[in-house]
Amino acid sequence: xxxxxxxxxxxxxxxxxxxxEIARRFGAEGAAVAVSARTAEPGVSRxxxxxxxxxxxxxxxxxxxxxxxADLSRPADRERLVAQAADQLGQPxxxxxxxxxxxxxxxxDFTPKRYAxxxxxxxxxxxxxxxxxxxxxxxxxxGWILNISSGAARHPVIPPGPFAGRGxxxxxxxxxxIERFSTGLAAELYADNIAVNALSPTKVVPTPGTVFHxxxxxxxxxxxxxxxxxxxxxxLCHRDPRSLTxxxxxxxxxxxxxxxxxxxx
Numbered sequence: 001x002x003x004x005x006x007x008x009x010x011x012x013x014x015x016x017x018x019x020x021e022i023a024r025r026f027g028a029e030g031a032a033v034a035v036s037a038r039t040a041e042p043g044v045s046r047x048x049x050x051x052x053x054x055x056x057x058x059x060x061x062x063x064x065x066x067x068x069x070a071d072l073s074r075p076a077d078r079e080r081l082v083a084q085a086a087d088q089l090g091q092p093x094x095x096x097x098x099x100x101x102x103x104x105x106x107x108x109d110f111t112p113k114r115y116a117x118x119x120x121x122x123x124x125x126x127x128x129x130x131x132x133x134x135x136x137x138x139x140x141x142x143g144w145i146l147n148i149s150s151g152a153a154r155h156p157v158i159p160p161g162p163f164a165g166r167g168x169x170x171x172x173x174x175x176x177x178i179e180r181f182s183t184g185l186a187a188e189l190y191a192d193n194i195a196v197n198a199l200s201p202t203k204v205v206p207t208p209g210t211v212f213h214x215x216x217x218x219x220x221x222x223x224x225x226x227x228x229x230x231x232x233x234x235x236l237c238h239r240d241p242r243s244l245t246x247x248x249x250x251x252x253x254x255x256x257x258x259x260x261x262x263x264x265x
Contacts, residue, residue: 016207195245224252229251231255
């Protein structure tokens with residue numbers, strides 16, 4: 001018996017990194033998982049990892065998963081993702097908004113195209129996907145929506161630290177928006193028995209993206225393994241929705257609060 005037996009989950013940005021680990025953990029706990037990202041086959045992205053591989057890993061471990069390619073900057077792809085997930089697996093009980101497109105550029109140099117793309121994938125997609133899954137969650141009497149955030153949502157200190165000039169302002173804006181969206185939606189949906197939370201890693205997680213942006217390195221002893229975020233995500237996506245909702249929380253702090261040991265890398 002898994003904690004998510006009988007549940008259907010959509011996990012975006014699940015070709016690699018945190019999203020892939022959450023998808024695998026949910027599959028191991030019995031959820032049927034719709035694994036989504038843009039990268040379906042090798043060679044499409046500069047980074048390793050595809051949704052086909054993530055789905056195959058879940059299946060190899062005895063779980064159920066389908067890979068659904070989607071460009072979440074496009075509203076039509078968001079609609080198709082939810083429709084195909086429902087058609088192939090059933091109405092989603094869980095939505096994990098993890099997909100991100102990120103550029104680290106100072107405000108004065110940020111192009112309108114990149115600005116619009118970041119908000120489309122990180123904020124607008126999370127908003128629309130939540131709208132699309134809500135009818136099914138209400139019908140089933142419960143639901144869990146988890147938005148993956150970052151410590152970048154916190155305000156910088158003044159005088160600023162040595163990393164202030166790296167160009168993380170727009171990324172922080174996106175994550176601050178997703179956190180306010182999470183708490184507001186949680187309040188709106190409390191009576192519907194649907195939990196909404198925002199979860200950030202306590203430390204930087206070495207993923208292809210964070211390593212590429214020089215935020216950390218592989219094997220950094222001060223980093224956090226993806227398994228910690230997956231364990232925290234599981235805690236936020238299976239408990240009584242009214243008992244754990246409206247939270248802006250960090251992975252290790254949440255696990256400590258709930259008495260869950262930190263998983264090993």
